[in-house]
Amino acid sequence: MPPRLPDVDPLPPMSPRERIARGRAARDRLPLAAHARWDPSSRFADPVAILEQQARTRDPALVPLRHERMLASPFAFFRGGAAIMAADLATTPITGLRCQLCGDAHLLNFGLFDSPERLRLFDINDFDETLAGPWEWDVKRLAASIEVAGLDLGFHDDERRRAVLACVRQYRQQMGAFAEQSNLEVWYARLDVEAFEERLSHAKHRADAKKIEHDLRKGLKRNHLTAFSKMVESTGGEARFVNKPPLLVPVEELLDDDGWRRYVEVMRQFLGRYRSSLSTHVRHLLDEYRYVHLARKVVGVGSVGTRAWVVLMVGRDAADPLILQLKEAQRSVLEPYAGPFDGKSKGRRVVEGQRLIQAAADPLLGWYRLVALDGRRHDFYVRQLWDGKASIDVTQLSPSGLTLYAETCGWSLARAHARTGMRISIAAYLGESDRFDKAVADFAAIYADVNRSDHVALAGAVEEGRLSAATSV
Numbered sequence: 001m002p003p004r005l006p007d008v009d010p011l012p013p014m015s016p017r018e019r020i021a022r023g024r025a026a027r028d029r030l031p032l033a034a035h036a037r038w039d040p041s042s043r044f045a046d047p048v049a050i051l052e053q054q055a056r057t058r059d060p061a062l063v064p065l066r067h068e069r070m071l072a073s074p075f076a077f078f079r080g081g082a083a084i085m086a087a088d089l090a091t092t093p094i095t096g097l098r099c100q101l102c103g104d105a106h107l108l109n110f111g112l113f114d115s116p117e118r119l120r121l122f123d124i125n126d127f128d129e130t131l132a133g134p135w136e137w138d139v140k141r142l143a144a145s146i147e148v149a150g151l152d153l154g155f156h157d158d159e160r161r162r163a164v165l166a167c168v169r170q171y172r173q174q175m176g177a178f179a180e181q182s183n184l185e186v187w188y189a190r191l192d193v194e195a196f197e198e199r200l201s202h203a204k205h206r207a208d209a210k211k212i213e214h215d216l217r218k219g220l221k222r223n224h225l226t227a228f229s230k231m232v233e234s235t236g237g238e239a240r241f242v243n244k245p246p247l248l249v250p251v252e253e254l255l256d257d258d259g260w261r262r263y264v265e266v267m268r269q270f271l272g273r274y275r276s277s278l279s280t281h282v283r284h285l286l287d288e289y290r291y292v293h294l295a296r297k298v299v300g301v302g303s304v305g306t307r308a309w310v311v312l313m314v315g316r317d318a319a320d321p322l323i324l325q326l327k328e329a330q331r332s333v334l335e336p337y338a339g340p341f342d343g344k345s346k347g348r349r350v351v352e353g354q355r356l357i358q359a360a361a362d363p364l365l366g367w368y369r370l371v372a373l374d375g376r377r378h379d380f381y382v383r384q385l386w387d388g389k390a391s392i393d394v395t396q397l398s399p400s401g402l403t404l405y406a407e408t409c410g411w412s413l414a415r416a417h418a419r420t421g422m423r424i425s426i427a428a429y430l431g432e433s434d435r436f437d438k439a440v441a442d443f444a445a446i447y448a449d450v451n452r453s454d455h456v457a458l459a460g461a462v463e464e465g466r467l468s469a470a471t472s473v
Contacts, residue, residue, distance in 0.1 A: 023428025032435040036442035047454040064470035066304035077455040080301040083333040090337035099420040103129025105138040106145035111391035115360035120193035130353030133338035147444040159399035168437040170410035178418035179427035190359040208401035227386040228321045241295035277366035289313040325385040346379035357416040
């Protein structure tokens with residue numbers, strides 16, 4: 001296992017000149033071209049062993065479904081393999097410049113969503129692995145995801161490289177632009193739907209732009225009312241989650257009568273603890289709703305097997321529903337290498353990281369901790385389910401469409417990183433040449449080949465019986 005990064009003491013406020021000097025000093029220590037270097041033989045962990053280790057902290061009934069979803073394609077494997085890549089990134093050259101990371105920056109973790117003011121924004125929308133760490137780790141994971149997606153789609157080498165270069169170039173250029181802006185200008189920067197569409201309007205291939213726009217607008221219909229209509233039915237005059245195992249299972253179907261009643265009581269208690277993590281004015285809003293029902297819900301690819309629940313609440317009447325998603329927060333996959341979160345609650349890590357780097361967070365975003373029926377302590381974070389979130393169907397993109405979307409993701413990642421105080425140093429490190437862009441593109445190509453081999457290794461582990469996989473539904 002590689003040594004953990006050294007702890008970094010908080011820096012006193014520095015002048016722009018000092019921040020520039022710090023970035024240039026980092027470049028002297030680690031030239032831009034060095035980011036192309038990564039020797040797969042330096043890996044210290046078997047990727048299958050990492051998946052086995054993760055399975056020990058997850059619901060054993062759902063782990064086979066996770067493996068099955070990861071088997072679907074090399075890109076699906078990549079999505080679920082954040083812990084694998086975190087271990088690999090720890091063996092790459094490090095700049096020494098840190099900021100708050102997404103921790104799992106890949107193409108499908110960006111998209112449109114509704115802000116508290118009901119503005120539609122494009123941004124990062126997944127923060128399960130967020131942690132402070134080397135900024136370049138996020139860039140390399142995003143770049144590798146573009147290369148992997150392009151391979152899955154059958155794009156040529158030059159088409160994939162063009163998309164990766166566009167993403168990294170946009171990150172570099174936009175970080176340079178943010179370095180020239182005031183702190184408040186950076187903090188308020190956002191890519192709303194009008195600005196997003198303006199970017200699309202300048203695309204050379206209008207068909208690609210319209211496809212991306214269509215996908216995202218379609219996804220925006222996924223709001224709390226849509227969730228209610230798809231997931232809830234009336235039983236005996238009372239709203240209840242439908243039973244669609246294994247994806248959605250009401251609590252009474254998982255436990256015996258005594259068990260589920262005890263669990264419901266535990267979940268009722270969560271409301272008080274979760275409530276304390278919210279702002280005062282949001283607590284008043286939450287207090288206007290009453291608890292109705294609870295169900296287990298399977299989510300994502302990498303998250304499958306972590307404990308995830310949905311809570312149905314109603315306000316004025318049954319036509320005024322609120323569905324909260326309760327998702328277990330585990331240790332970030334970056335923590336063994338970047339250092340632990342200094343707070344006690346893993347749910348708090350997710351929430352605070354999201355509030356820091358996302359342009360506008362869900363006002364009902366909060367966290368809590370409980371001792372479940374298994375006698376173990378579990379940390380959760382809470383958010384609204386389907387609050388206008390939308391992403392694109394990567395499998396339907398053309399080479400130019402992938403380039404356009406990758407570029408937009410690069411802009412958003414730069415904005416997220418810029419909010420956490422290191423933008424001037426990072427911009428000074430990157431400079432104005434394209435050497436970093438090319439180096440990361442080289443790294444992405446190497447990593448995509450390794451990811452493909454890891455995907456084959458997972459299939460072999462399932463065939464040998466080392467890991468189990470269930471039929472996906």
